[in-house]
Amino acid sequence: MLLKRFAKEWPLHVMLIPSLIIVIIFSYVPMAGIWIAFEKFIPTKGIFGSPFVGLKNFKYLMDYPDIPRIIYNTIYIACLKIIGGLAVPITIAILLNELKKEMFKRTFQTLVYLPHFLSWVLLGGILIDILSPSTGIVNQLLQWMGIKPIFFLGNNFWFPYVLVISDIWKEFGFSTIVYLAALTSINPSQYEAAEIDGANRWKQTWHITLPGMTPIIVLMMTLSLARVLDAGFDQIFNLYSPQVYESGDIIDTFVYRMGLQQVQYGFATAVGLLKSVVSLGFVAASYYLAYRLANYRIF
Known part of the structure; x- marks a missing residue:
């Protein structure tokens, strides 16, 4: 029976081979680098030397003094994003x-959906200009209302x-699509009866x-x-500065600084490994719930 099914579906399995190879090369082979977390890594000697x-x-x-603050920042920012990322799309939907x-419905839906495709490199530059304490349009409006300018990106x-x-x-535009799809499953006769x-x-x-x-x-x-430990590296990396490390530094940006800027490869890998293990637990718990x-089942 199994051979019969494979003979029928083998073209589909063949189509999966390129994707499987890419996943192995870029996701599983690099996992050998986890060993760096247990050594004082010296680039000239390599991982196993x-x-x-x-x-x-x-x-x-x-024992690192900043770790509690970094963990708090990560969880605090991630939780606010999760709450807002649920409430706003549901309301808009x-x-x-x-x-x-x-026509108006589709136009509005398209407009709010477009920002999803913009990178944080581009949006970061836009936000820096908009929120500038001297020339930003937001602070110009605040001054017009008699409020002193606020350095949004430099204030903890x-x-x-x-x-x-x-x-x-x-x-929120991307998430709104999910909830709009859910609304289509509601029987219109219920509204008529109500x-x-x-x-x-x-x-x-x-x-x-x-x-x-x-x-x-x-489900969502x-x-x-x-995503409790994923506060958004791309966004924060393009917006933060040493002035806001106290409130904006998260685990991912801390790993980046320790590993690539301060060349503490072993320590940075240890932080990243610990985060990955805890995140795996959250992923398992989320799918179980x-x-x-x-x-909802993925298999």
Whole structure:
């Protein structure tokens, strides 16, 4: 039976071979570099020629004074992004669903979807210009209202919120598509019955729309747990500076600085390895919860 099925599906398996080779080369072969976390890496001696130090890098990690702050920044920024990344797309999807003119609906959906395709290198430059304390349009509006200019990208209070708001603005259009798709599965006759019973649009939204979206909301919420330690390296790297390390430095940017700028390869690898192990636990937990709460399975 198995041979018969393989004889029928072998072209599909052959098509997977190039992708499998790429994954092995770029995802599995580099995992040999994990060994650097257990040694004092010397580039001239290579991975397997550098002196072995055991768990010394991890001990140094536990004693490093900035680690608690960096972990807090990572979790705080990531959680704000997750909450905003759920609330805003759900709200926009419900509002778009209320629009009757398809042309306006599709135009708005396309406009909010476009920022998803822009890189943080480009958006970072735009945000730096917009939020400039001297020439930025935001601070010019604040001055017009009698408020002193704010250095958003150099202020430890404002910087995390700039990260969260700009990330939500960039990604909510893409996430909205998921929730709009969920809305199409709701039977229109439920709205008609509710209208006959005297329910206004708000009550219809509360008692029909939101319950109909609940499975996909629960699924997206549980899957987002996997991103608790991923606060967005690309975004922060293009926006932060030493002035906001206190509130904006996260695990990924810390690894970058320690490894590539301060040449502490073993220590940086230890931090990255520890983050990967903890993230694996979050990924496993998120898929387990998605299966239990939303009956979502990847296999």
